[in-house]
Amino acid sequence: MDRDSAIRRFESFLASAVELEPTPDELELASRIEEAAVRAGVELDSGESQLCAIAVLRGPMILLTGDKRAIAGAEKVQGTVNELSALQGKIVCLEQAIAGVSERIGVEEVRARICAEPNADKALSICFQCSSTSPRADSFMEGLVSYVQDLRIKASTLLYAEDQL
Structure with a gap:
């Protein structure tokens, strides 16, 4: 509601944030995750699949997301995309x-x-x-x-x- 304050805070956040750019291996894994999600009929978009792939391939980290449908979708496709099991207990919802x-x-x-x-x-x-x-x-x-x-x-x-x- 306070657009000016929101813009200032967002700009401050961006100045301290680290941009994640997926590697070719991460993009390949993200693509497999998305394909599995489409076949399973679950909602897991490209941004969330890329975050999952980055978290899997870059090692132990927590993945925080506000997308509860994507979390449920990742759960459903982990049987098809075995790499997702590396995220067991590591996805945090908002x-x-x-x-x-x-x-x-x-x-x-x-x-x-x-x-x-x-x-x-x-x-x-x-x-x-x-x-x-x-x-x-x-x-x-x-x-x-x-x-x-x-x-x-x-x-x-x-x-x-x-x-x-």
Whole structure:
């Protein structure tokens, strides 16, 4: 909602970010992941498949994504693309990351930041009750964990084991 502030923060982030450029081997693996996803009828787009390939081939790292459909899709195709098993327990969804941040800086602080931009992520806006005039702070984490547990049913091996990062 505050476009100028969002632009300044995004530009600041970009100045400190490292750009990931996939190697030919990573692109080949990403292509195989995408093909398997198409055959399985799951949603796993080229950006997410490239991130998976980079995480697999560059070694032990956590892959953080807000795309829960892609996480579930990767779970389904790991039987076809064996390399994806390297990501078991290493994919973190946005709700797990936000739960971890909430534990560190406090749920009220996180709520204030999320509700300042309620359209940025619908699930987070729901969890933090951005449209409520009398939110229940004790239920914020419950909402996040509910999303994580629902995803865990669909991605039981690839999803990070804890409810929060």
